[in-house]
Amino acid sequence: MEMFISGKAAQAGSGKRFEVHNPATGDLIDTVPAGEIDDVRSAVDACEEAFGKWSATTSRERGKILFRAAQMVRDRTKDLAILLTSEQGKPFKEARDEVQGFANTLEYFAGISASLRTGLVPLAHERYGAVIRKPIGVCGAIIPWNVPVILMGWKVGPALVAGNTLVLKPASSAPLTCLQLAGILKEAGLPDGVLNVVTGRGDIIGDEIARNPRIRKVSFTGKTSTGKHLMETASASLKRVTLELGGSDPMIVCDDADLKAAVDGAVRGRFYNCGQTCTAVKRLFVFESVADDYIRHLQAKIASLKVGNGMADGVDLGPMNNRKQLDRIVEVVNTVRAKDEGKILYGGAAPKGPAYDRGFFYTPTLVTDVAADSVLLREEIFGPVLPVVVVKDLDEAIERANDTVYGLGSSIWTKSIERATMGCERLQSGITWVNQHTKVPPDLPFGGIKDSGLGRENGLEVIDQYTEMKSVLINP
Template identity: 55%
Template sequence: MVAMKMQINGKAAGSCGGECFDVRNPATCELLEQVPRGTEEDVALAVEAALSAFEGWASISPQQRGMVFYRAAGLVRQRKEELAALLTQEQGKPLAEARNELEGFSHVLEYYCGLAGSLRGDFIPVTGNGYSFTVKKPLGVCAAIIPWNMPALIMGWKIAPALISGNTFVLKPASSTPLTNLTLASILNEAGLPAGVLNVVTGSGEIAGESLVRSPDVRKISFTGESGTGKRISELAASGMKRVTLELGGSDPMIVCDDANLESAVAGAIRGRFYNCGQTCTAVKRLYVFESVAREFIRKLEEGVKRLKVGNGLDKDTDMGPLNNHSQFEYIKELVAGIEEKGEGRIIAGGKAPSFKGMGKGYFFEPTLVSDVPGDSRLLKEEVFGPLLPIVTVRNLDEAIEEANRSIYGLGASIWTKDLDRIRMGCEQLNAGIIWVNQHLKVAPEVPFGGVKESGFGRENGPDILSEYLETRTIMLKT
């Protein structure tokens, strides 16, 4: 088997002659690749390469940088089937979802290509002091640590605004899903990204990730992942006065009012919870339904969930693939096993790890619905990253919002209703960074995205994110 290699200085470097880790297919547990376990020295080399490339990359026009993105987006679309198969094999999601994610990556590149011409300062009239104006300068070397659930899309979210602003970059992918990230980095190089502008270092969070955060030459860290790790990164970054963006955990509530279109709400709940096997930060993780429509809604939801086909993501008719890794699999099994014995609800659909002939020891778990969930249940307090949906009945919108806001998280929320007053109330009172109305889950690169409370701080996406990767320099001129 040929080992994958890290992209350092835009070229393959390092090998599995040293310590490596395995990348396995979560549907079969078969070995896909061995990838270098990056060391502190590897991180230092990557940062050094980015630092060396910075002046040259920052000196070219934003429009020239944007054209690299434009070409890369086209190449990704040309190779979408090949890339989707790779993404499915390492992450587990169905091919349709993998294609959708890669299309999203291309769209992100094209969006920031379109923003290239908006990088400019301001003229500030100051009476009696001549002329004053500002210019925008890139920070230098930036870095990101990304998760395994949406590796291609989140890579795009991190690198695109940083690179279009003239910064160089070091990316640390998740240990279970580095292959698509390495391939996308190679495609960007092929599209004309100069050597050293984007560097990928594979390895553990404890060594490669922490070394990256500690590096004195890294000026900004962007992290997507769980809240405990985010707090650790924030502490380490503070000592170096680094800028930080943290997109952390979420426990998104979905509120279904008694006037909602139940067919649409059921479809939204199924997609919002079980897309990517429930492994999405903004997935529907808590469902609050008005008691007057709860029986009908739950019946329709149960029927829809039981129609979902669980299987290998490479199979054409698969609706939901496996969990990504053994740790998540064991967590979901343990959580579900204790639901009824601890009085945390009643399992009305799923609840088991099915066995699939010919698929080896994959991390499959049935889409699971739990009704009659009490307010103090773990299912409502923790971020459940998997195909498990707790259902709570409420009397009215006041109660629904009160229960929704009890969480320590505040990433996203949705309200399903036709009533404008209820929409206004939900949008004003739900404590979340993004609120959907009669929809859930979709996040476009054109809009700011991020959370409140323990879901982190800072925002991804949208035009305002560019300011996070630029310094403002004020110039006062008197002739």
């Protein structure tokens, strides 16, 4: 599969290619060009050439293209989901939902396109001013491998509906579905040069997107350390930066919670996508008065999960996406054992058998009696390991939940309005769920605080991230 540089030749000057393998079987799926700096510059050329006409198109017309693309994606959901499962590893049902989420996101931004208008501001002496919003210009987007399709939607939707053009870099291990979606957007009527997808290494393509002064904004989703590096690189040209970075989301289960719902929520929140999501439940705090009962049911639920190839029937957890991620989880669990940082109640190893020999599989793992200084609580663990910490009350739970450099998501499970309100007010995170976890509709702004990033994606508020405000005063 080739890079998608619409309106310009895709050069891939080195001639080198990345192999994309199925993480469940190791089979080669396809190859993509290992792009170079010149490919990014060609993409920027195409963006600049297209920008004038695209930005002059009405937001309503831009929205119509997004809506048509969304309908075409819905019509091809099955094929796109199969491709996503084959390159990313997640179960087919999760891949299908992610593809539908991409369509939902495009439809949302198509829906708000008609409301992107200039506002009048009353001034003294019966005069008026106006605040108009202008597209920034050429933007850049860098997305990871864990949920590539939905994150592509989060960046493409607002950037394009606001009138910008975009250079997008997908992850090297999961670029194929993104390339297909770019083609669908073109089929739906997106003009040449408006969206350009460049595949390649992050330290080449990603760095050039952050460095290139003709790219006026970059939106990045990924590791905190990488985000800090890109922010430093981007500062040389004073470009805007949106960073959606790592998380170590706490989930608090109070003694008045619906324990069955809280068990189901913890399992979905931790083990969806094999635990490879930034908003996954990564630290679980349970009131001591219900801890024994809760943990017993939690262990039983985790033990019932089926691990396997994402295309097989009834699979709950597919493989991890790549060897590096699997090796990291093995290292973390071995550290917990070696340093006696917790009791591994279930899992803690790769599953055995011929079906697992060629893939990056790991058994869902439950750890209790977790030490306060355990790696499970200090760092973001991007995989299927769930640590449980028993606490006395809500004050202790919130204090320990906030004891982290991260601040992306959090949840509190309770029937009490007072406790829910306390959690929403005091938990240090960009989003707090009550009696649920991980749901992120495109209607609401999403992002983190502290080392979880800056800026927001989604919601009406994201248009601020993709437009420049201009004040206009007229003397009649």
